[in-house]
Amino acid sequence: MAQLNAQGQPYEDDAPEPDAPVAAAQASTDAIDDLLAEIDGSLQVNAEQFVRSFVQKGGE
């Protein structure tokens, strides 16, 4: 399975290293940075418990 670098771009074993599509700077970068900081703060504490408690039954 392809590994991903920090930008999410896969490294491929059988292909030349792709031109990294660097996450383009967005107009709303500051807002996204604030959001990431907020997520980081909340997940530092309870990420594992949150993931564990999200249990659904199959549907359809």
Next chain:
Amino acid sequence: MRVVGIETEYGIVDPDEPRANPILLSSRLVAACRGWAGRTARWDYGGEDPLQDQRGFRRSRLGATPDLLTDAPEFDEAAGHVTLRRRRGSWEDPAHLNAVLPNGARFYVDHAHPEYSGPEVTNALDAVIWDRAGDAIALAAAARYAADEDSRVELYKNNVDGKGASYGTHENFLVDRATPFDDLARRLTSHLVTRQVFAGAGRVGLGQFGEAPGFQMSQRADYIEAEVGLETTLRRPIVNTRDEPHATRDRYRRLHVILGDANLFDVATYLKIGTTSLVLTAIEAEDERLDTLELAAPVEAVQAVSRDLGLRARLPLVSGEDATALQIQRALLEICRTYARDAGDAAVIARWEAVLERLSTDVFSAAREVEWVAKLQLMGRMRARHASTTLPDGLPWDDARLAAMDVQWSRLGDGLAQRLAVAGAVERLASDAEVARAVSGAPQDTRARLRGGIVAARPELVDAAGWSTVVLDRETDHGHLEVVHLDEPLAAAHPLLDALIDG
């Protein structure tokens, strides 16, 4: 113009009681939805009693009388197709699990999930609008739930729980019955497999249980295990064979697509519906150019595409050649240009072309439109925040924080996708005002107008409603329920129902 509709099963959790019974939570949510909406109707399960249906017959005029029960008058176009049905004695009413809403949708409990089945619409933009209306309705129901009960629920518009369970977001397309099903399945498959590149919602974890670390394009890819089949809960197929048209059977099929992801991005929903509808038009026209794109191993290709974040994996074709998902999509786009019939189709073609172009030049330039790209971008930035000399790539994909973000991405109301939209990082195709109108009103160009209209205007007269029926319970001298048949989805007018709606 093609009749389409989207069904969404939401994940449901009581955050204060994670082990709460999801069936109970879902039925309470539907009850809350009925309370919130005020005007609703029960679901018509009438077809489940064949004896009653056999006793019904076509009625020739509005003022049917009891003697007509033993008669067989000619069908009268002017009066519309109405049959009589015996009143039930007492029946176990599953109404508490169902609400037919003034916008023509059905909100109900399906297995252990609340489900919104949107009303029939005729174009991709309306599909987006009434899909988002479903999210708004589900949120309103959850707010009512919190007010009515001493607990609360959170709703998630995703398709996996990361522990093996998957639940569906199904698309329905009305297609010409004259198209042989085998041709339909064979020619549509390569589109369904490759459209993930713009329709995928993104997922952290590989495998049905997320057993391998990584990120993939699609929520559903790992749950697709067959090419064609009737099942929706095990050995799920790329093309589902359910033949339940909810419409005139000799004219229509209802193609039930079960492999798609739930989408929170307007452009993803828009393209998912709009491109599939155009490919179906090409199939109905028996366009043989489609045969050159037939995949040699479609089931394997679903997963290969989902894992191919660099968009360069080559998929083997029956012809002996191979092509990338983007190349197949470009070829489909060229074929579909022939079938763009109106401004709506032309807009789909233009967006389709633009998004494919962005994906092929710089994946992240599509982050405002393609959900998996936006999710990957946000996750990439979160990973990078934690890069260090010991973790040069930042957080590994099996870090619980990334799995948590994946789930929180899809939470209705305050999820990460919604937060990105508020920050202006997501392109919207429909305004909040349009969505608000679709919460309370039905599409005006399909039979949903009649279903929603009668529920909104005269709920006290409606015994029940289904996709192709409205059952009226009126004071009539024949003493029976009247089943109004709406077998033509594009017939948005009906003499009897319009008279009642207009009062």
